[in-house]
Amino acid sequence: xxxxxxxxxxxxxxxxxxxxxxxxxxxxxxxxxxxxxxxxxxxxxxxxxxxxxxxxxxxxxxxxxxxxxxxxxxxxxxxxxxxxxxxxxxxxxxxxxxxxxxxxxxxxxxxxxxxxxxxxxxxxxxxxxxxxxxxxxxxxxxxxxxxxxxxxxxxxxxxxxxxxxxxxxxxxxxxxxxxxxxxxxxxxxxxxxxxxxxxxxxxxxxxxxxxxxxxxxxxxxxxxxxxxxxxxxxxxxxxxxxxxxxxxxxxxxxxxxxxxxx
Amino acid sequence: xxxxxxxxxxxxxxxxxxxxxxxxxxxxxxxxxxxxxxxxxxxxxxxxxxxxxxxxxxxxxxxxxxxxxxxxxxxxxxxxxxxxxxxxxxxxxxxxxxxxxxxxxxxxxxxxxxxxxxxxxxxxxxxxxxxxxxxxxxxxxxxxxxxxxxxxxxxxxxxxxxxxxxxxxxxxxxxxxxxxxxxxxxxxxxxxxxxxxxxxxxxxxxxxxxxxxxxxxxxxxxxxxxxxxxxxxxxxxxxxxxxx
Numbered sequence: 001x002x003x004x005x006x007x008x009x010x011x012x013x014x015x016x017x018x019x020x021x022x023x024x025x026x027x028x029x030x031x032x033x034x035x036x037x038x039x040x041x042x043x044x045x046x047x048x049x050x051x052x053x054x055x056x057x058x059x060x061x062x063x064x065x066x067x068x069x070x071x072x073x074x075x076x077x078x079x080x081x082x083x084x085x086x087x088x089x090x091x092x093x094x095x096x097x098x099x100x101x102x103x104x105x106x107x108x109x110x111x112x113x114x115x116x117x118x119x120x121x122x123x124x125x126x127x128x129x130x131x132x133x134x135x136x137x138x139x140x141x142x143x144x145x146x147x148x149x150x151x152x153x154x155x156x157x158x159x160x161x162x163x164x165x166x167x168x169x170x171x172x173x174x175x176x177x178x179x180x181x182x183x184x185x186x187x188x189x190x191x192x193x194x195x196x197x198x199x200x201x202x203x204x205x206x207x208x209x210x211x212x213x214x215x216x217x218x219x220x221x222x223x224x225x226x227x228x229x230x231x232x233x234x235x236x237x238x239x240x241x242x243x244x245x246x247x248x249x250x251x252x253x254x255x256x257x258x259x260x261x262x
Numbered sequence: 263x264x265x266x267x268x269x270x271x272x273x274x275x276x277x278x279x280x281x282x283x284x285x286x287x288x289x290x291x292x293x294x295x296x297x298x299x300x301x302x303x304x305x306x307x308x309x310x311x312x313x314x315x316x317x318x319x320x321x322x323x324x325x326x327x328x329x330x331x332x333x334x335x336x337x338x339x340x341x342x343x344x345x346x347x348x349x350x351x352x353x354x355x356x357x358x359x360x361x362x363x364x365x366x367x368x369x370x371x372x373x374x375x376x377x378x379x380x381x382x383x384x385x386x387x388x389x390x391x392x393x394x395x396x397x398x399x400x401x402x403x404x405x406x407x408x409x410x411x412x413x414x415x416x417x418x419x420x421x422x423x424x425x426x427x428x429x430x431x432x433x434x435x436x437x438x439x440x441x442x443x444x445x446x447x448x449x450x451x452x453x454x455x456x457x458x459x460x461x462x463x464x465x466x467x468x469x470x471x472x473x474x475x476x477x478x479x480x481x482x483x484x485x486x487x488x489x490x491x492x493x494x495x496x497x498x499x500x501x502x503x504x505x506x
């Protein structure tokens with residue numbers, strides 16, 4: 001498989017400077033630590049956040065952090081598309097008989113980000129053990145599937161927002177509002193956000209299914225906002241929908257692409 | 263530019279929602295801030311990011327790595343002052359654009375705290391100027407690490423993390439234990455970039471306290487610029503222009 005060769009070559013080249021890679025992995029772990037520290041510090045000054053206690057918000061944060069870190073590892077560097085479009089490098093991808101998006105992912109995989117994923121998994125296990133979860137086989141399956149579905153949702157957002165570069169090269173950090181902003185949003189219960197903002201991020205983009213609804217299902221608590229209980233198990237379906245939508249946006253973008261000619 | 267203010271405003275909504283949740287759960291104040299004060303803290307903070315330019319691309323490091331920095335060194339003005347002058351010009355423009363937009367967005371949607379003492383505006387402008395210089399100096403030191411390391415991704419990551427969490431961007435440093443907050447403000451440069459200007463703007467403490475905070479910032483400006491000069495001097499002795 002050509003993709004596997006591309007990917008293996010990338011990982012091998014990044015692993016050549018061992019000390020450098022080790023430092024980068026450590027740095028990536030620290031970004032994961034930051035997600036957790038923010039929650040711990042906030043609960044120093046407040047007993048509850050949006051009606052939820054520390055262990056519950058900790059579980060949401062761990063789920064969000066895990067999902068984001070995985071998406072960031074696999075497709076995070078798609079945000080470099082901007083530079084490729086500007087420099088004309090994207091042409092080189094299009095002439096190869098492989099999918100341009102898959103090539104981008106394979107070329108730009110950031111091996112160092114495994115640090116954040118690993119830390120996220122440890123935190124998730126810790127959070128699940130601390131939260132008031134009564135484990136049944138269904139809940140155990142939910143706990144495993146949710147970070148993957150969440151990663152797909154984040155990945156779709158990464159791809160869809162990067163695609164903006166096909167139309168607007170100077171789009172700068174506008175994608176960050178949805179990607180890193182999405183991480184920020186999903187870390188906390190959606191009950192804390194204003195109605196308009198919540199509708200936009202939680203339902204239009206689907207961020208509520210990354211951590212909030214799965215957490216409700218895990219701790220067996222009805223939604224204070226009145227959503228039906230099956231929402232807790234809907235993440236995989238939502239993930240498929242966002243991935244399909246992102247794929248369509250990407251295809252439209254590629255068709256729209258005009259080389260800079262440089 | 264447009265992308266930056268849109269993103270800053272989105273994060274304004276996100277951060278203030280969390281602050282609001284913290285305040286609504288407990289009493290009407292948290293860590294000594296009332297709700298409108300926190301609103302100003304968050305929204306002016308989102309504007310301040312663009313003025314001090316908290317996250318800049320490591321351009322100087324790239325020039326050191328490629329050897330282009332030699333063109334800067336040939337000029338009869340010290341590179342620290344050259345870049346500082348350019349950065350202050352950029353910051354002045356950013357006050358009118360990147361600072362104003364998030365504050366207006368915040369003011370349209372939420373109740374912002376307007377300073378009650380006229381002197382606060384003058385103090386805030388001074389504080390913002392000092393904050394810009396402190397931030398410039400910190401970024402300069404991160405970049406100058408390239409004289410020794412060539413690749414500054416490590417120091418860059420360290421700066422991004424520490425400035426955000428200990429500088430008051432993600433939450434006011436007063437959310438930490440009191441003694442730790444005081445230690446951070448006095449003994450590290452990070453709160454001088456975001457926390458101190460915002461505390462002055464929302465009038466936390468008496469004018470005398472605020473003058474003291476300006477003094478802390480001024481101290482950091484002097485210390486960090488001196489350090490920049492020294493590092494630059496050492497770096498020039500270390501610099502090898504790669505041939506070819």
